[in-house]
Amino acid sequence: MMEERARQAEDGAGFIRIENVSKSFGSFKAVDEVSLSISKGELFALLGGSGCGKTTLLRMLAGFETPDAGRIFIDGQDMAGVAPYDRPVNMMFQSYALFPHMTVEGNIGYGLKYEAMSDAERKDRVREMLELVQLTPLAGRKPHQISGGQRQRVALARALARQPKLLLLDEPLGALDKKLREHTQFELMNIQYKTGVTFVVVTHDQEEAMTLANRIAVMDKGVVRQIGSPTEIYENPKSRFVADFIGSINRFAAAIVYVKDGIAVLDCAELGQPLQARAEDGFEPGMRVTAAVRPEKITISRERPEAGNVLSAVVHDLGYFGKDSLYRLQLPTGKMISASVVNTRRAGENERIAQWDDAVFLAFDPASVILLRD
Ligand SMILES: Nc1ncnc2c1ncn2[C@@H]1O[C@H](COP(=O)(O)OP(=O)(O)OP(=O)(O)O)[C@@H](O)[C@H]1O
Ligand SMILES: [Mg+2]
Secondary structure, X not given: OHHHHHHHHHHOOOOEEEEEEEEEEOOEEEEEEEEEEEXXXXXXXXXXOOOOOXXXXXXXXXXXXXXXXEEEEEOOEEOOOOOHHHOOEEEEOOOOOOOOOOOHHHHHHHOOOOOOOOHHHHHHHHHHHHXXXXXXXXXXXXXXXXXXXXXXXXXXHHHHOOOOOEEEEEOOOOOOOHHHHHHHHHHHHHHHHHHXXXXXXXXXXXXXXXXXXXXXXXXXXXXXXXXXXXXXXXXXXXXHHHHHHOOOOEEEEEEEEEEEOOEEEEEOOOOOOOEEEEOOOOOOOOOEEEEEEOHHHOEEEOOOOOOOEEEEEEEEEEEEOOOEEEEEEEOOOOOEEEEEEEOOOOOOHHXXXXXXOOEEEEEEOHHHOEXXXX
């Protein structure tokens, strides 16, 4: 499925092109020179905290807001001066409202009201949409007679009924609780895949973006900080902001002493010992950097490991989270480090790798250390 998506995406590269787009409200710059390109058939996520400009960017794509500067192309056409209803775009709003007095079927059909099509065609389309979101048996119910997740699917079907080339979804799962959200994420992916419609999904939930999207743009204060696949963003963040925003991470201030065979040796006062890290081009001796390691890349052991970066530490705290356990460990320098261990067995208290106050070794591979310039 992923490969298929990648192939579709390649055929329609540059389907949406956003070029140096800015938008201010008064003196406040909500979107600041954003450029990005989205391919046909992609499920693209705009990810960022509240107020970073996600909805504003989406509204400019839909035509509800006009950029102050920059250009937007959809399917090769410049969108300047093109009214919302003339764009091959539909938008599912942050707080989608279904008509309470209309049935599920009526709500889905509403989107087709102004389409030039016969009654029979309209009926067929609604039937097709009901099947797509698996609500055929509930077609006659009113919104208050179905669950939150089902209402979300009605809104999605309504938005897809006009067969837009591009569907913009603003926090589509925001109204759902955690469990239903996870389930609905997969439905959303499935529906996107079946229809082949390009989806741009706004979310402030990093896990959701990672699960749903084949590419993510991380936004901060109106600016795109990084664009990449979920793996790229997680494994190779380019800034401290992105490293911190996606998942949790340990950070150490360090200076590069020398680089040999692609491995940098770092001087790191917080660790009280040198650190090795894989260094890409551009990292030179003398540079001040931040070295970052994700908790799950660190192993905890009783015996001193032979290879990698090895630190001694004492267990300060540990939390059990069902699928994994999170350890907080203290180094001799006082610095605290987080390490997570996946619970593969149903272990009793006494079978844990380490308990409170145990002295242990921490180890991680140089390749697991991310070097950040800022
Ligand atoms: N019409 C408007 N007039 C004035 N300020 C606005 C307007 N629309 C948005 N803003 C401001 O622009 C900024 C970006 O708003 P936007 O709605 O794009 O954020 P967002 O990323 O969607 O946030 P959230 O996750 O909370 O929905 C915010 O500071 C907001 O207050
Ligand atoms: Mg918003």
